[in-house]
Amino acid sequence: MNFKEIYDKSIEKPDEFWREVADDIFWFKKPTKILNKANPPFYKWYEDGVTNTCYNALDLHIQNGLGDKTALIYDSPITGNKSKFTFKELKNKVSKFAGALKNHGIVKGDRVVIYMPMVPEAVIAMLACGRIGAIHSVVFGGFASNELASRIDDSKAKILVTASCGFEPGRTVEYRPLVDGALKLAKHKLDKVIFYQRKDYEIKLNAPLEISWDESLQNAKDTDCEEMNSNDYAYILYTSGTTGVPKGIVRDIGGHIVALKWTMKNIYNIDQEDVWWSASDIGWIVGHSYIVYAPLFKGCTTLLFEGKPVGTPDAGVFWRVISDYKIKSLFTAPTAFRAIKKEDPDGKFFSKYDLSSFKSLFLAGERADPDTIKWAENLLKVPVIDHWWQTETSWAISSNCTGIEMMKTKYGSACKAVPGYDVRIIKQDQTIAKSNEMGDIVVKLPLPPGTFPTLWNADQRYKENYMSNYEGYYQTYDAGHIDEDGYIWIMSRTDDIINVAGHRLSTGAIEEVLSEHKSVAECAVIGIADKLKGQLPIGLLTLKAGVNQDNRIISKECIKMVRDKIGPVAAFKLAIVVKRLPKTRSGKILRGTVRKIADKEEYKMPATIDDPKILDEIKEELIKNNILK
Numbered sequence: 001m002n003f004k005e006i007y008d009k010s011i012e013k014p015d016e017f018w019r020e021v022a023d024d025i026f027w028f029k030k031p032t033k034i035l036n037k038a039n040p041p042f043y044k045w046y047e048d049g050v051t052n053t054c055y056n057a058l059d060l061h062i063q064n065g066l067g068d069k070t071a072l073i074y075d076s077p078i079t080g081n082k083s084k085f086t087f088k089e090l091k092n093k094v095s096k097f098a099g100a101l102k103n104h105g106i107v108k109g110d111r112v113v114i115y116m117p118m119v120p121e122a123v124i125a126m127l128a129c130g131r132i133g134a135i136h137s138v139v140f141g142g143f144a145s146n147e148l149a150s151r152i153d154d155s156k157a158k159i160l161v162t163a164s165c166g167f168e169p170g171r172t173v174e175y176r177p178l179v180d181g182a183l184k185l186a187k188h189k190l191d192k193v194i195f196y197q198r199k200d201y202e203i204k205l206n207a208p209l210e211i212s213w214d215e216s217l218q219n220a221k222d223t224d225c226e227e228m229n230s231n232d233y234a235y236i237l238y239t240s241g242t243t244g245v246p247k248g249i250v251r252d253i254g255g256h257i258v259a260l261k262w263t264m265k266n267i268y269n270i271d272q273e274d275v276w277w278s279a280s281d282i283g284w285i286v287g288h289s290y291i292v293y294a295p296l297f298k299g300c301t302t303l304l305f306e307g308k309p310v311g312t313p314d315a316g317v318f319w320r321v322i323s324d325y326k327i328k329s330l331f332t333a334p335t336a337f338r339a340i341k342k343e344d345p346d347g348k349f350f351s352k353y354d355l356s357s358f359k360s361l362f363l364a365g366e367r368a369d370p371d372t373i374k375w376a377e378n379l380l381k382v383p384v385i386d387h388w389w390q391t392e393t394s395w396a397i398s399s400n401c402t403g404i405e406m407m408k409t410k411y412g413s414a415c416k417a418v419p420g421y422d423v424r425i426i427k428q429d430q431t432i433a434k435s436n437e438m439g440d441i442v443v444k445l446p447l448p449p450g451t452f453p454t455l456w457n458a459d460q461r462y463k464e465n466y467m468s469n470y471e472g473y474y475q476t477y478d479a480g481h482i483d484e485d486g487y488i489w490i491m492s493r494t495d496d497i498i499n500v501a502g503h504r505l506s507t508g509a510i511e512e513v514l515s516e517h518k519s520v521a522e523c524a525v526i527g528i529a530d531k532l533k534g535q536l537p538i539g540l541l542t543l544k545a546g547v548n549q550d551n552r553i554i555s556k557e558c559i560k561m562v563r564d565k566i567g568p569v570a571a572f573k574l575a576i577v578v579k580r581l582p583k584t585r586s587g588k589i590l591r592g593t594v595r596k597i598a599d600k601e602e603y604k605m606p607a608t609i610d611d612p613k614i615l616d617e618i619k620e621e622l623i624k625n626n627i628l629k
């Protein structure tokens with residue numbers, strides 16, 4: 001079948017389509033009920049199926065004779081470590097750590113928070129949870145104590161698995177103060193904290209709460225896979241929402257395995273014998289889906305990379321890794337390529353390596369600017385594919401489905417809707433847009449398997465936030481248009497989310513932190529364009545009456561507060577004190593106008609602005625801070 005036939009079938013006969021796809025995974029009990037539509041927007045896929053995430057990632061391949069094949073490659077230019085694990089070796093480690101978790105009281109349905117750097121033990125911990133039916137919640141290592149605490153509290157985890165440290169270029173990230181801070185802030189008490197002691201960086205542990213990874217394994221037995229209902233949860237991944245309170249995106253087990261395995265061939269054209277690399281972090285959805293789950297479900301080899309595209313040690317590291325392991329396809333964020341392009345515009349490093357294995361580059365996480373795509377195409381001489389997706393969906397909503405049919409590239413578009421997703425544009429008057437008309441991008445319900453069936457303990461928030469503004473549709477909070485050929489163009493977010501180096505952040509959450517400063521009366525955080533990171537947050541602050549502290553000190557304190565409370569990943573480096581925030585007469589802060597000024601875009605002076613002079617004051621500050629020249 002060609003792409004159109006496959007796509008049409010997925011939309012017109014979703015039951016039949018996803019029943020056939022589900023045959024490709026291992027079930028303890030095959031589902032007879034494919035899609036339950038009885039209680040919209042809470043749809044259920046494969047509700048009477050019984051399966052296991054870890055079984056599909058490891059045991060199944062061993063059973064099929066692939067036990068001695070490499071499942072996981074670890075390459076850490078930041079520490080100089082490299083290792084490989086076959087499916088059998090990985091299974092043995094996972095099954096032992098699953099036993100350790102069991103020894104510490106973890107049973108089916110319990111939550112385990114994983115706060116770790118990019119080491120194989122992080123993958124082992126994730127898979128061990130799947131093995132015994134525990135729900136993991138991975139927290140990105142670049143988040144600070146506050147974020148870790150809020151996830152411990154919301155998930156009511158029993159165990160935290162963490163490490164003695166992470167390594168960032170030029171600095172060691174000590175996890176001890178971050179973990180201590182989180183445990184102090186969290187209202188919920190953990191039963192155990194398991195620390196993975198990194199080589200040459202062992203820390204003192206406080207018994208009985210804390211034990212080391214190695215100690216936890218001492219009495220651990222090999223542990224079999226638990227039989228799980230398809231609609232039980234595999235994991236919770238918290239993501240930024242429209243407020244500072246993170247949303248717990250949940251993933252049900254059966255649909256996750258079915259959909260992700262299908263994507264490896266159909267979207268990425270990856271077969272079992274291929275080596276695949278997703279240069280992301282396990283703390284993000286791209287890391288969950290494409291470092292760990294999808295490639296292992298497929299039975300191909302996946303690579304875990306602890307480094308950066310530049311500086312570890314140079315802008316040639318991606319080419320070195322591709323050449324060393326004969327990588328077929330790489331998936332990363334456009335910002336990584338902007339970083340390489342900045343350091344090595346002429347591709348001098350590239351020419352040193354043999355990249356004959358390399359067949360395609362996939363980009364997502366933020367808009368891929370045409371300049372970067374063209375630069376990468378010229379250098380790599382392979383298709384460069386921009387595809388669009390979200391934590392909520394766990395796999396691409398739109399993409400060039402290269403395993404079905406290679407489509408032509410339209411620079412600036414994330415290609416066409418992937419089978420399973422009926423994507424529409426709805427205008428402000430609630431009518432469906434015609435070709436090329438802008439509006440909110442929505443997906444007709446039901447969403448396909450592998451997407452989020454609800455939010456952790458928050459059915460109402462799921463319904464109100466995503467499924468209520470447009471009856472019968474999932475609201476993506478992205479805006480854009482679909483052209484006459486069905487290509488989707490993602491133009492902007494419609495909420496307060498910004499994308500900083502492919503990392504999803506809420507400006508509302510940063511504002512919540514700034515407003516806690518004792519001298520700050522009001523604040524606004526705006527995402528402005530940045531050549532490297534795509535977007536960067538800047539803050540505007542007004543001070544309480546009578547404050548006579550130096551503005552520069554207040555600004556520095558605010559920057560530190562954001563780093564301490566949200567984390568370095570927010571890259572919040574500029575807070576400007578202004579006399580008044582620019583507002584309409586009804587009190588709405590003119591964030592869009594300030595963003596346009598900072599990005600040197602044309603803007604109209606809003607007719608309802610209460611004091612136009614304030615925009616001049618902001619312009620001056622932006623010039624002083626080298627944002628505007």
Ligand code: COA
Nearest residue numbers: 141142168173280286309333335336339365501502568569
């Ligand atoms: N643990 C602790 N700190 C972390 C961290 C982690 N796992 N990841 C990032 N940070 C810190 C960095 O050290 C940096 O701190 P600093 O302010 O002290 O320098 C800060 O968070 C910002 O990090 P980052 O966004 O990585 O910026 P950078 O300037 O260090 O590097 C790039 C820029 C473009 C090289 C980098 O952003 C990159 O590799 N991006 C790839 C994008 C990606 O993987 N996105 C995931 C979604 S697909």
Ligand code: AMP
Nearest residue numbers: 364365366367387388389390391490504
């Ligand atoms: P996350 O949940 O962190 O994956 O972030 C999802 C958001 O990133 C989307 O809602 C988009 O705003 C943005 N995004 C992801 N991929 C793309 C893309 N290919 N083009 C434009 N924006 C994207």
